[in-house]
Amino acid sequence: MSSKAEYLNRPPQALTFPSPPAVVTSNFPLFKLPDKARRHVIKSMNCDEILFLSLLSEKLKETVTSLNLKSRLVSITITQEIQICILVKHFLADLQFSSSRSLSSMDEMWLVFGKKWRRTNYWISKGLSIKTWFEHIKEIFHFSKIDLWFGEDSITHDMNEIRDTFNSCHEIRISNNSGSEAHVMSILKTFPTAKLMLYGDLFENGEPPSEVFIQNYDELTIEPRLASASTITLEDLLIMNSRNIEVSELSIHEKDVNRFIKHWMKGSNPRMERICINFQDYRTIDIDLVLRNLNYEEGPADRKRYFKDNSNSYYPVETICGGIDIWRRDGTLATITIRENSAKLNMFVWHPHCVTDRR
Amino acid sequence: MSVEPEVPIVQVEEVRENPVLYKIISSDNHVFTISEHAVKLSKTLWDLITNLGLTAENALDNPIPVENVNGKNMETIVQFCERHKYDEEEPEYTNYIREFVLPEWDRQLLSIDNEELFQLILATNYLDIQKLMDYCCRVIGDMAKDKTPEELRIIYGIPTDAEDDALERSASDSPGPSG
Numbered sequence: 001m002s003s004k005a006e007y008l009n010r011p012p013q014a015l016t017f018p019s020p021p022a023v024v025t026s027n028f029p030l031f032k033l034p035d036k037a038r039r040h041v042i043k044s045m046n047c048d049e050i051l052f053l054s055l056l057s058e059k060l061k062e063t064v065t066s067l068n069l070k071s072r073l074v075s076i077t078i079t080q081e082i083q084i085c086i087l088v089k090h091f092l093a094d095l096q097f098s099s100s101r102s103l104s105s106m107d108e109m110w111l112v113f114g115k116k117w118r119r120t121n122y123w124i125s126k127g128l129s130i131k132t133w134f135e136h137i138k139e140i141f142h143f144s145k146i147d148l149w150f151g152e153d154s155i156t157h158d159m160n161e162i163r164d165t166f167n168s169c170h171e172i173r174i175s176n177n178s179g180s181e182a183h184v185m186s187i188l189k190t191f192p193t194a195k196l197m198l199y200g201d202l203f204e205n206g207e208p209p210s211e212v213f214i215q216n217y218d219e220l221t222i223e224p225r226l227a228s229a230s231t232i233t234l235e236d237l238l239i240m241n242s243r244n245i246e247v248s249e250l251s252i253h254e255k256d257v258n259r260f261i262k263h264w265m266k267g268s269n270p271r272m273e274r275i276c277i278n279f280q281d282y283r284t285i286d287i288d289l290v291l292r293n294l295n296y297e298e299g300p301a302d303r304k305r306y307f308k309d310n311s312n313s314y315y316p317v318e319t320i321c322g323g324i325d326i327w328r329r330d331g332t333l334a335t336i337t338i339r340e341n342s343a344k345l346n347m348f349v350w351h352p353h354c355v356t357d358r359r
Numbered sequence: 360m361s362v363e364p365e366v367p368i369v370q371v372e373e374v375r376e377n378p379v380l381y382k383i384i385s386s387d388n389h390v391f392t393i394s395e396h397a398v399k400l401s402k403t404l405w406d407l408i409t410n411l412g413l414t415a416e417n418a419l420d421n422p423i424p425v426e427n428v429n430g431k432n433m434e435t436i437v438q439f440c441e442r443h444k445y446d447e448e449e450p451e452y453t454n455y456i457r458e459f460v461l462p463e464w465d466r467q468l469l470s471i472d473n474e475e476l477f478q479l480i481l482a483t484n485y486l487d488i489q490k491l492m493d494y495c496c497r498v499i500g501d502m503a504k505d506k507t508p509e510e511l512r513i514i515y516g517i518p519t520d521a522e523d524d525a526l527e528r529s530a531s532d533s534p535g536p537s538g
Contacts, residue, residue, distance in 0.1 A: 027513065027516055029473075040492055042500075044500040046500075052507075052511055053508075053515075058520050059518075059520075123507070
């Protein structure tokens with residue numbers, strides 16, 4: 001705690017909600033204003049002030065809730081501690097719970113606020129549980145989707161309690177020190193998700209089991225084992241059933257990618273909208289080997305087309321310049337691009353729902 | 360005057376445009392003159408002027424009574440509107456007030472005690488002047504900076520749930536106008 005206090009440059013203050021202190025003189029009768037004016041005042045406040053107001057009375061909570069403030073991002077990091085990070089416009093609220101006890105028990109929590117990536121305010125809250133806090137912020141900041149990040153010692157928590165508290169998960173990230181393979185599989189079974197990101201280190205043989213590959217995620221990202229190549233094979237790629245696939249540090253070769261494309265042309269990976277791969281050590285990709293014996297058409301470099309990434313709410317449209325066009329048997333068009341010093345290969349499949357005419 | 364003052368653009372344009380002026384009478388019978396550009400910042404006043412069919416020819420002969428705003432607040436409002444009459448129009452916002460720094464001139468204008476600020480907001484709300492509302496609300500919002508929730512309760516006079524319940528009960532128990 002002291003390191004946080006030093007970092008933030010002043011001692012934290014306890015956030016409690018009993019009767020007010022005696023020495024505050026300025027008094028503005030906010031509640032005597034007409035409803036429209038009162039709402040106007042609250043809307044002009046910072047996220048932390050709005051959050052505090054919402055805690056002071058049910059009536060004020062209703063007013064704040066009715067402002068329809070929406071969070072852009074909610075991510076929950078689960079290690080031995082639990083951290084809830086909420087982005088509301090350019091305000092960032094970080095709720096850091098230190099205890100590993102039950103999520104519904106009373107707990108001590110650090111509230112750290114930031115604005116435009118600078119820390120602005122912080123408090124310690126006592127007497128409200130993680131579950132209570134989460135339900136409160138969910139109500140006033142109107143979010144339904146959350147990202148869950150599992151890290152070191154996340155195994156100390158009861159997964160069912162985590163699920164019951166933070167329901168409606170949208171994205172799961174499991175970092176490479178999250179625990180045993182059994183724990184990872186328990187997370188995957190407990191939390192159905194649209195997006196999944198995990199590390200090869202989590203698995204005994206360096207890659208997830210095929211039951212992970214065949215799930216129909218919107219997005220599947222597999223990071224390699226630390227300081228070693230991914231053991232993902234061509235066969236693994238061919239059974240992946242996700243819309244967006246990203247695999248790094250592949251140890252397969254261009255001829256395998258060539259075979260992957262040929263399989264796609266014949267009908268494999270029908271849901272796939274985009275795949276992004278790179279080889280071990282980010283080595284240069286030999287595009288001639290990738291395209292060997294394929295029918296393709298190279299587009300002019302100044303040609304611009306717009307790819308709609310339906311699973312990415314932050315950058316929903318990507319501009320595709322030039323690229324190499326290929327077609328599958330049913331006529332579906334895809335474009336291959338090589339970027340980042342020829343080390344990253346992207347393949348965009350132009351399903352009708354992935355085509356847009358502008359950014 | 361012997362020294363030629365730096366003439367604000369506002370005045371130059373007024374002279375050039377020969378602006379239409381309107382008269383407004385406050386609740387305590389103070390009379391104010393305001394230019395057309397300035398009065399347009401108040402949606403309420405401009406709607407009234409439009410509905411009354413006031414024109415450049417008859418505007419000064421037909422003062423507009425505003426019974427909800429006293430002379431003190433009207434003076435501040437007229438000053439504000441004249442100061443900001445040529446500002447670019449603000450974009451519409453929905454959930455948040457746009458980010459802005461309160462200009463020094465306006466901060467000075469709004470350096471008044473809380474009771475006066477309260478009355479000014481009521482007047483601004485009635486006259487529907489978005490920019491002045493934004494500025495007043497920023498001043499009130501700034502009172503919350505670096506305060507604990509307990510301090511906010513005092514600063515804004517926020518009743519507890521128990522006090523809210525008691526108020527509601529007494530309101531429902533009290534007899535109506537006829538009773």
